[in-house]
Amino acid sequence: MSKPINLMGLNLKNPVVTAAGPWARDGKSIQRCIDAGAGAVITETITLEAKQRVSPRLFVDGYRMFNTMLYSDLHLEQWECELEQVKKHDSKLICSIWGSSASEIAYLAAKAERMGADAIEISISAPIGSRNESVCNHSADIRAFVRAAVDAVSIPVMVKLSYEAAVSPAFLQAIEQAGAKAVSAIDAIKGLRGVDIETRKAQMSTYGGYTGRNIRPISLATTAQLRQYTQMQICSVGGIQTAEHALEFIMLGATAIQLASAIQRDGYGVITKLIGDLDDWLACHGHTEIEQVRGSALPSLMPFEDIKPNRLKARITERCDLATTDCNVCINGCLYDAISRVDGAITIDSDECEGCGLCSSGCPRRIIQLGW
Ligand SMILES: Cc1cc2nc3c(=O)[nH]c(=O)nc-3n(C[C@H](O)[C@H](O)[C@H](O)COP(=O)(O)O)c2cc1C
Ligand code: SF4
Numbered sequence: 001m002s003k004p005i006n007l008m009g010l011n012l013k014n015p016v017v018t019a020a021g022p023w024a025r026d027g028k029s030i031q032r033c034i035d036a037g038a039g040a041v042i043t044e045t046i047t048l049e050a051k052q053r054v055s056p057r058l059f060v061d062g063y064r065m066f067n068t069m070l071y072s073d074l075h076l077e078q079w080e081c082e083l084e085q086v087k088k089h090d091s092k093l094i095c096s097i098w099g100s101s102a103s104e105i106a107y108l109a110a111k112a113e114r115m116g117a118d119a120i121e122i123s124i125s126a127p128i129g130s131r132n133e134s135v136c137n138h139s140a141d142i143r144a145f146v147r148a149a150v151d152a153v154s155i156p157v158m159v160k161l162s163y164e165a166a167v168s169p170a171f172l173q174a175i176e177q178a179g180a181k182a183v184s185a186i187d188a189i190k191g192l193r194g195v196d197i198e199t200r201k202a203q204m205s206t207y208g209g210y211t212g213r214n215i216r217p218i219s220l221a222t223t224a225q226l227r228q229y230t231q232m233q234i235c236s237v238g239g240i241q242t243a244e245h246a247l248e249f250i251m252l253g254a255t256a257i258q259l260a261s262a263i264q265r266d267g268y269g270v271i272t273k274l275i276g277d278l279d280d281w282l283a284c285h286g287h288t289e290i291e292q293v294r295g296s297a298l299p300s301l302m303p304f305e306d307i308k309p310n311r312l313k314a315r316i317t318e319r320c321d322l323a324t325t326d327c328n329v330c331i332n333g334c335l336y337d338a339i340s341r342v343d344g345a346i347t348i349d350s351d352e353c354e355g356c357g358l359c360s361s362g363c364p365r366r367i368i369q370l371g372w
C-alpha cells in the first residue's frame with residue numbers, strides 16, 4: 001500500500017514523481033509514467049517555440065549520461081492535444097514551463113492550468129544554452145518570473161533549480177517571496193564527456209547536462225543545504241535510481257523525490273519497482289507514514305566548525321594476505337606511512353596513523369576499523 005504525501009497542498013498517493021524529460025514528452029509517455037504508478041508526472045519542459053532537436057543529443061557511458069536536449073520539441077497546440085488524451089486516474093500532472101520573459105511565463109502557466117495541470121514547475125536554470133544565465137544571476141528577474149506564474153494561476157507553482165541556483169540563499173529567498181510553494185533540485189550539471197586526444201576534438205559539440213548516479217552526492221548535499229535555507233518543500237532529483245536512494249533524500253528532508261535518467265536507462269518499470277521497494281522498506285521498519293522518517297538524518301549533520309578535532313586510529317580486524325589479493329587501496333593510499341607489508345600481510349602502525357579514514361572507508365573487505 002503506497003504511502004501518501006502532501007506536496008504543495010496536492011495529495012500524492014506516493015512520494016515518487018517523474019522528472020521533466022523525454023520520458024514524459026507527449027501524452028503516450030506521460031500515460032506510461034502514470035500507469036507505472038507515479039504519484040505525479042512532470043512534463044518535458046513546454047515553451048512557446050518548439051525546440052529543434054540536435055543529433056546526436058544523448059551520450060551514455062556506463063552510468064554517466066550527458067544530454068544536449070533543451071526542452072520539448074512539441075508546439076503548445078500539440079501539447080493541448082497530447083494532454084487531452086491523458087487519463088490521470090489518481091496521479092497528478094505537473095506542467096514544466098520555460099519562458100524568456102515574465103509575460104511569457106504567465107501565458108504558459110495559465111495555458112497549462114487550462115490544459116489540466118495540477119501544478120506548474122518553472123524550469124529556469126537548465127545548464128544547456130546560454131539564455132538562462134542572466135536569470136540565474138539576478139534574484140530580481142527570478143522574482144518577477146515566479147510572481148508572474150503565481151499571479152496567473154490558481155494552482156501551486158514550484159521552481160526547478162540548478163545546483164548553482166539551489167545553493168544561493170538570495171535566489172531562494174526571491175523565489176519564496178514570489179509565492180513558490182516548492183523547489184525541485186537539482187537540474188543536470190553542466191558537463192563535457194571528454195576530449196578525443198587523437199582528433200583533438202571535444203566528444204560533444206556543446207556543453208551538456210550531466211546526470212545519473214554520479215551526481216547523487218551533489219544532489220544529496222543540495223537537499224540538506226536547502227533544508228537549512230528555506231521553508232519551501234523540496235522535491236529532490238539527481239541520481240536517484242532505487243528506494244534506498246529515495247530514502248536518503250527523504251531522510252535529509254525531501255518531501256518527494258523525482259526519477260529522471262533512471263527511466264531513460266532502465267525503462268518505466270523502475271518507477272513501479274522503486275514504489276514497491278519503498279513500501280517494503282517502510283513496512284519492514286514498522287513505519288506507517290513517510291513523515292516518520294522525513295528529516296531523520298538531519299540531526300547527524302553539523303557545520304564543519306562544530307566538529308571537535310580528534311585522532312582516531314586504524315586497526316585491522318582480519319589478516320589481509322597480499323599474495324591472495326589484487327587490492328592495494330590502503331597500502332598505496334596511506335600518505336602517512338602507517339601501512340606496510342609484514343610477513344606478506346597488511347600491518348598498521350598505530351603510532352604513525354593519523355586517523356584520516358582513507359583505509360577504513362576504502363577497504364573493499366571492510367576489515368579496517370577506525371576507533372580509539
Ligand atoms: C535527456 C534528458 C532531458 C531532460 N529534459 C529536461 C527538461 O525538459 N526540463 C527540465 O527541467 N529538466 C530536464 N532534464 C533534467 C532532469 O529532469 C533531472 O533534473 C536531471 O536529469 C537530474 O536527475 P537524474 O540524475 O536522476 O537524471 C532532462 C534530463 C535528461 C537526462
Ligand atoms: S587511517 Fe589514514 S593514516 Fe591511518 S592507517 Fe589508514 S590511511 Fe593511514
Ligand code: SF4
Nearest residue numbers: 320327329330363365
Ligand atoms: S584495503 Fe582492505 S582488502 Fe585492500 S589491501 Fe588493504 S586491508 Fe586488504
